[in-house]
Amino acid sequence: EADIYQTPRYLVIGTGKKITLECSQTMGHDKMYWYQQDPGMELHLIHYSYGVNSTEKGDLSSESTVSRIRTEHFPLTLESARPSHTSQYLCASSETGGGNQPQHFGDGTRLSIL
């Protein structure tokens, strides 16, 4: 069973604050991902990682940054939040390899910047 956790679930915060969205998984997956999802439904990949000390930018440009110091942990940070960062952020993980590698998702963090 998938075990991937995101905190907080909801965050309402003022402009200019530094924010860190947490994501942890207990499955030992090497690959981890961050997606941004707006009410228009489509998922946009903003960051991903192949393993410890690996971070890559995704298809959608984002002002956020990520780190991967431990396999199970992939936090996303916004140094200075702006209203344009208001969105839902989804974290996912998957196994490495060329076979069946479905992504397992957390329940997301809904972020509102005032």
Added chain:
Amino acid sequence: GEDVEQSLFLSVREGDSSVINCTYTDSSSTYLYWYKQEPGAGLQLLTYIFSNMDMKQDQRLTVLLNKKDKHLSLRIADTQTGDSAIYFCAENPPGGYQKVTFGTGTKLQVIP
């Protein structure tokens, strides 16, 4: 990147069958997935099909794959109000370092 297209919206009556369609562009994809997203939640893996299969059935769910037309469909039999959600298809290219590409999502509304 490759585009995976879906229709935006589908409305069906409770008890009817639902068919959600998806077209993909990477003919080398090995696995194709269907995910379900309920309001306020992440994506949940529903089912998958390997590219050498034409059909896979899992209880009320039937997946059809037409590799020639690069067309994937998900049929939900006896659709229930609990099936109301957004459904995403996704393709997984071969190799360990390729990224999964998600479709644009189809919102299924089930009318009681």
